[in-house]
Amino acid sequence: MKTPSPRRSSDDRLFRLGTGFFALIVVLLVAGIGLELFRNSRLSIAKFGLNFWRTKTWDPVAGNFGALPFLWGTLYSAFLALLISTPIALGIAIFLSELSPKPLRTPLAFLTELLAAIPSIVYGLWGIFVLVPAVRALENVLPQWLRKTPLFSGPPVGVGMLAAALVLAVMVIPFTSSVAREVLRAVPATQREAAYALGATRWEAIQAALRYGRTGIFGAVILGLGRAIGETMAVTMVIGNNPQVSLSLFAPQYTMAAVIANEFTEAADDLYLNALIEIGLVLFVVTLIINVISRLLIWSVNRQVKVKAAAAEPVQRAREAA
């Protein structure tokens, strides 16, 4: 028995370090994004500090920047989108993993995940020409007494918070539902069998499974939150792009991602550009935190049955769909 020659073991080390370097690039990329965004937003951070996020004036001409309306628009639209998408996405996940007849399972899973394949710009185009007119029609038939409430105040223009929330909800559904489905699949069958053995109905057995996988399901929901917060094009095209803090679903509003998309190339001076990049920096930090938490939750559900977030696993998804 010969020990490996020194040349061979040094070759192997070279291979490990060489390939490891390319793997390291993934990590460097995330760190680099954070550093670069911070570096390029220093002017705005130094000048406005926390007031940047507390004030409402957005006046590029006077060099006065407050990003509160964008922060509000992003949080409000994401919240509304989740309110709509979560029950639907969980319903889909439950139906596909627990209830659906076998032959229907694969095609239905494929179709619902097709929603994730449609580009944002196509959602936006459809939003402008189909959804917005429909929302406007809905706004027009709404009874007057409802129109007086803060939730539905304002002229019925079609573009606005409601249209944005609806588009976002549809875009988020496939992400939440496919991860939730993975989580439910990782729940051991014994959980349901035990419930049935105690005389549980179907829904009660599903509840047992949901309770078992609740951390992962929560992870799936906030993964959707991350998507909703970062979504740009479709929202930009239907939300109306008007910086205001309003509860009204009919009011045209603005989001962080949308203001970057609209104004970045117009930013004539450094402070303006820095202000926009600071919005990008916060978008990055917030989505980073959300993604880290959601991945940890999803991974923690079951380490043996490796639950993989569908968003990161296109092949896995393709394979399931096949």
Add this chain to the structure above:
Amino acid sequence: MTQAGRRRALSKAVVFLCGAAVVVALVPLALIFFYVIKQGFSSLNLDFFTKMPKPVGETGGGMANAIVGTLILIGVASAVAVPIGLIGGTYLSEYGSKPFASLVRFTADVLNGIPSIVVGIFAYGLLVMPVKRFSAVAGGAALGFMMIPIITRTTEELLNLVPSTLREGSLALGATRARAAFSVMVPAALPGIMTGILVSLARISGETAPLLFTAFNNRFFSMRLDQPISSLTVQVYTYAISPYDDWHRQAWAGALVLVAVIFVFSLLARVVTKRLERMHAR
């Protein structure tokens, strides 16, 4: 009603609602496909592929420059992402149990969830700011950064599908690990790796936000990497928010082309994956 009856009724109701949720999600899917196909087909013609955009006010013209631009951007993105993703993924598959590999895996998943517009700002700071000019390279790089985590993870996963007896066999014949990986494992997983690349292309070819201020747009035909370049997605966006009917018509045509391309990429990926699975199942 008895309590058992009530419980059974509740259970039935929930089952019904879950089924309804699937239908509710499929309605917008059907509507989007219906409109894209209906509006797109009626607007699509040969000019769309062969002609340049006409000036404002003139009808007709096409998106030839945007189609070529998108192809160039995809090419640059692949040149950035494929080597990194392929080699990085090989590392994950070979040394997957190391803590560093877990960190990379985790970071790749997280990177996947970073908004594309943020990646665009990063590429802007890296490649546009220093030279003070929008360029195809910056746009392609932004798309490439988004492809990296996808290719890394799919490469790893597909290499793991290849039976490890292949690696052991080649090591036993005296091959170094590099040899075993690149001459045996990677070729064995190649169809699958191509699939991973296709899937990531399907993801990025529909991206608009990261291109707005990296590749920008170009009214003219350009193939130069150091100049602003047009793309299908940005062109669709510009036309969609314009007030002109003829531009709206072309935006729908562009959307149809985009959806068709993405659909073909995904379908191709599925076919290859299925064949690969069957091969390894044997």
